[in-house]
Amino acid sequence: MKDPLSRLHDAVEQHALALPFVSRDIKWGADVVFSVADKMFCCLSIDQDTVQRISFKVAPERFLELTDQNGIMPAPYLAKHHWVSLTQAEALTKTELLELIAGSYQLVRAKLPKKVQLALTPI
Secondary structure (H helix, E strand, O other), X not given: OOOHHHHOHHHHHHHHHHOOOEEEEEEOOOEEEEEEOOEEEEEEXXXXXXXXXXXXXXXXXXXXXXXXXXXXXXXXXXXXXXXXXXXOHHHOOHHHHHHHHHHHHHHHHHOOOHHHHHHOOOO
16 A cells, blocks of 8 residues: 555646646656746655655745644755645645645746746636
8 A cells, every 4th residue: 555645646746737837857866846837836755656745835924834733844955935845644635735736836836937927828
């Protein structure tokens, strides 16, 4: 049986790829990264075919709230940009996780240069 975070892999991937103009890439050896206009908004850190953590950007006002929960920590290397890492699947419901990933997409997309934003079709 897959571990709880690995069981979320397909749902996260399907949800992220359904968002407009999203690309999927493998970085740093085995991590699955989802980006909009080459700007990362979600990362599945994978080791030996097991998802170790799911990382994504959150609004600054949600960062402390989320990282105060068991199973959610500041994302390595990206915490200063308000990224969190889900390390225990039980910390969030699947619906909450997918909503936060969609929110991460929106936050990253909103920070794209205006010219790039105009090239993307409206959401």
